[in-house]
Amino acid sequence: MSSDPARSKARPKTRRRLREWRGHSITAGFVLLWLIGSLAIYRDARQMIVDTEAKIRKEMSLETRAMAQTLAGMLERTYLTIRTVSLLPAVRAAVPHNRANTDEDVVEQGYFSDRDTTIIQQLYNHIAADIDVSEIYLVYDGFDPEQGQVPFLMFDEVLLERIGLAKEAEPTHDADEPEEYEAAEYMEYVQQLDHLRRHAPLLPVEAPNGIAAVTSALLRTCDNSQYTSLANGDERDSHGLLLSVPVYDLSSKQFKGLVTAVLRANVLEAALLGWPRLPITELDKRLLAQRHTDLSTAPAEYVLENRETGDRIMDRRSASLPRFLGGLEQPAIHLEQTLELPYSSAWHLHRYKSTAHLDSAIAPIQRDMWQRLGLLSLLLAGLGLAVERVFAVQRKSTRTLTRMANYDALTGLPNRRLVAEHLSHALDRQQPGNSQYGVLMIDLDDFKEVNDTLGHQIGDRLLIEVSQRFVHSLRTSDQLFQLHNEAAPADEHSAMVGRLGGDEFLVLLPNQPGLEQILGIAERLQASLLEPIDLGQDQVYVHASIGIAVHPEHGSDGPLLLRSADTAMYLAKRQGRGQTVVFQQDLDEKSRQRLQLLTDLHSALTQKQFVLHYQPELNLASGRIDCVEALIRWQHPTLGLIYPADFITLLEQSALILEVGQWVLETACRQLKAWQDAGSGIEHMCVNVSLRQLTQPGFAETLQSTIRRAGISPGNLSLELTESMLMQHPEANIRLLHELRKTGVKIALDDFGTGYSSFSYLRQLPLDVLKIDRSFVIDTATEQGQAICQTLAALAQRLGLKVIAEGVETTEQFFNMSEVGSDWMQGYLISRPLAAERTEQLARSFDWQAFKTDNGLHGHSPDWAPRHPSSATQPS
Incomplete structure (x- = not known):
């Protein structure tokens, strides 16, 4: 019993020690939690700093390589020019x-x-x-x-x-x-x-x-x-x-x-x-x-150095570059890139990043770290909220990095990596059945011309508008996956629009009943581009080439399916603007043939493989063949005679069109002069001109020089330009045509009716002739087609223009087009394109009365005779 009081005294002391121990434990626990939290914040900030530095270094490396290529291109083109002069x-x-x-x-x-x-x-x-x-x-x-x-x-x-x-x-x-x-x-x-x-x-x-x-x-x-x-x-x-x-x-x-x-x-x-x-x-x-x-941009960070001469070229506004070069200050980052030149390796490009600049990029991360540490110190009681904030910041950073890695910064669409990943996952889960998975590869036609003419900023605005039209077009009746919401999981059963880079887009169409539905969606995408795009002071018409591939017929996996769609898209581009092509197994062989043709084209002009044929045009006012159109042919050494449809697009893409176009112009002018000197009845020559020729600096002066050397009158030469070509940049092309008119040549609008030009632009074009497209001439067999041709001819007459009907192949078409008011006829009914000698023979021997008799034209109208005698001397 004597021990009971001792026990009673020991209990309060034990309880006090227990409370003290508990308090110290809580304090130690808070300290430990603060240390753990602080360490986590520090490590997170350090990792973000490392990632930021790596990103800055990578971006600098890419930009430095691009700048080195730009400078090397300038020096190499200068070298090639003077080398050409020396040879x-x-x-x-x-x-x-x-x-x-x-x-x-x-x-x-x-x-x-x-x-x-x-x-x-x-x-x-x-x-x-x-x-x-x-x-x-x-x-x-x-x-x-x-x-x-x-x-x-x-x-x-x-x-x-x-x-x-x-x-x-x-x-x-x-x-x-x-x-x-x-x-x-x-x-x-x-x-x-x-x-x-x-x-x-x-x-x-x-x-x-x-x-x-x-x-x-x-x-x-x-x-x-x-x-x-x-x-x-x-x-x-x-x-x-x-x-x-x-x-x-x-x-x-x-x-x-x-x-x-x-x-x-x-x-x-x-x-x-x-x-x-x-x-x-x-x-x-x-x-x-x-x-x-x-x-007012910041000074450039580049230094161009020639190690042979010791010369350095840099932004004169920069105060830091001389200090780096003089060893007075050490840069945080220094990159060096050798300019790849065919004649020298002495040129080097240096890129510097100062410590202050790098610190300014890291400063927000460091400030954020100290703020979180301070908040953690002041709010230990709210440790859970502080931890949640850390995790929230990390999640936000992850989402930002994910978006940067998966989405196009300009349009907000999924980028190439995310689209490929989405396609791969979708095909892995594709169930065998009646549905098909469609892939549409889309490339904007002539987008480089927009960039070169209006600038990259306007080009970016155009890409944004096109992407919005594509997305809106799919939303109208297709389930479009809202990929802008990163929180949503990828839905393999929804359509997707992505940007692959540049002017290339990709559309994924899962669960389609058949090819017909996929083609319908492609038509909707094409239709979304019919309205011009308003870019401030300019309005631009955009066309797109679309290649279609379908799983599993055209590819069993994602990469193969994308390659098939890409092959089809390039075939669509070769067929002209605004075309849609479905992949076929023989397209790969056609791609190889196209590459071979492109290779052979580089030597075709120097080896004199190009020839000109001339298609006669019948003047209804005089009953004579007084005009011809010059048409290029390629006499390939192994493939035989190749027609323009198979190689003109390749010429355009490789820029060889400038040399070949000038050769066509000079050859046609010399041939016209030879006919005139021989007393031939052929008085006028029509020559097709590409947009790249037309927009070439000094084209009007070159044209005048060509005409002068040939010794012909400018009024005897007509330049034919397609309606769709002129409507790409109508205001700029109108100014160019006015310059050409000053030389005295005639301007003809080819393939009229197919280019969606507005009457306001047509009225402003300085034209002499409208050529009604063959597709309308064929349609004159119907009342509606005849009415359309009558309307086009009436419009031309109101504008004071002459009319040429193209592709006249039957007596019925000849009669119909003469009734609507054509001034000239051109087509197989009169003659196919001929070599120069046969063309001149046909012009000399052509018998107007015999032609009408042979083709039964008297039967249509017994009293029919050539009209408008006063127009017999007007050139086409």
Whole structure:
């Protein structure tokens, strides 16, 4: 019993110790929880910092490679241009006579022909318009500037024109004009001639690919001192480099001289900034303002270095780049990319990122970390809420990263990765049955023209509008999976619209009853593009090429199905704008054939495989064949005669259409002149012109030169342009046509009625002739078709235009089109396209009365005779 009081005394003490232990345990627990939470927050922030740094480095690497490719392209195109000049036979065969002074004219003295000078002038104009090259010089060995000699040929007209425009925009006084500095530039030519004479004395066996090039250090060039002669000029804008290639004698193949291009340093500096040019003059500032160039952007982080000369070109506004290069400051990131050039590996592109810039990108993450730590410290009692916040932030970051990885940033549509994953999962779960899984590969036609003409910003707005139309078109009657909600699971039973990149889209159509329903959806997608897209000041008509593939007929898995759809889409593009093609097993073979044709096309013109046939056009007013249309044919050495439908699209895609189109124009004009000299009744020639020719800078001047050399009257030549081609950018094309009309040629609108042009645009087009499409001529067998042709002819007459009916193949069509008011007839009823000799024979021997008798035209109208005698001399 004596122990009971002791026990009673021990119990409170034990309870006190227990409470103390419990308090310490709670405190320790809170501390432990704070440590665990703090560690989790720190690790999360650290991982986000690592991911951010990796992302920045990856983006910098991609941008640096792209910039290196851009700069390499500029230098390579300049090299290829002067290399082309150096290989011209006239340059290699000319007497190596450098001019004694600037007054000496080697063309007038017979050392060089005007025609060869024009060729080099055109090459200079082309590269100067592309890369802003200042001048191209031709200097022969033995050049002695100390004796007052000047280069054999100098081409600087584009530069002088820009100087003149700059002075008009900001008039200057004579005091503002600095002296020209030619000594350093001319002495550099002497050194380069000596270098090439010693190191490249003979034309290499692997020419032209093995032709050497030499690059000067940066020096003050005379053209730059002129260009910066305004009072606010900058000394740095007068520096440039000389890129030269050797000239070898045509007979002995020994070194003879050099061709050089003067490239200003500020042109390369503008490329580093992504600007069209630097704002040196008031004219430059106006042009940059018109192009909406933002001049307030942060300084560029690039440095272009030539390791052979030690020269460096960079953004002059940057204060950090000189510090990096001088070793006064260490960059946080430094990337280097070698410019891949065919003649040198000395050019390197450096990209720097300062520590301050990187810290500014990481600062929000660090601030967020400290805020969460502070909140955790102050609200230990609300630990659960703090933990939930951490998890919420993590979930939000995960969703953001998921969206960045799975969705297109411009349109919000699923990107290529998510679409491919969705398709793969859907096909894995596809049950055998009566339903089909359709894949539509969509590519916008001529989207590059929109980007090149209106700019990438307008192109982005167009892509957004097109994607919205596609989505809306599917929503009207198809169950469209709402992929913009990342929380929703992917539904393999719903349609999906995705953007693969550029102007390519993909539509997935699960559970379709058959191909007919899939084609119907494709038609709806095409119909959604019929209305023009309003892009502010411009309205653009968009067409799309659609390739369709169906599972399992055209592919058992996702990659194979996508490849089949892609093959069908490319076939659709070759058939023209706005076409839809379903994949067939023989399309792969056609793709290989197309690749072979594309390869053969590059040598077809030089090997003289192209020929022209001429389709006669019958003048109903005179009963004579007085006009023909020139049609190109390809006489392939193994495949025989190939018609335009099989290779014109390839010419367009490869840009060979410019050379071939010019050849067609020159050949047709010469043939017309030969017929006229022989006293033939063929008075007029029609030539088809592509949009790429029409929009080529200086096309009107080239056309005038071609007509003048051929010796024909401009009024005897008609240029045929399709309605759908002109309606792509109607306002710009109207301006181009007005320039062409000034040359005196006629303008004919081909395939009229098929291009969806509005009457307001048709009224503004400076036309002479409307050619009614063959599809309407065939339809004249019906009352409705006859009424349509009558309406088209009446419209042409109201506009003061002549009418040509195309594709007339039967007597009935001939009679019907003459009744509606056609002025000329063209088609197999009159004649197929013929070689030049047979065409002229047909024109001479054509008997109007015999033609009517042979084709039973008297039976339709006994008193019918040629109409409108006064129009007999009007060309088509």
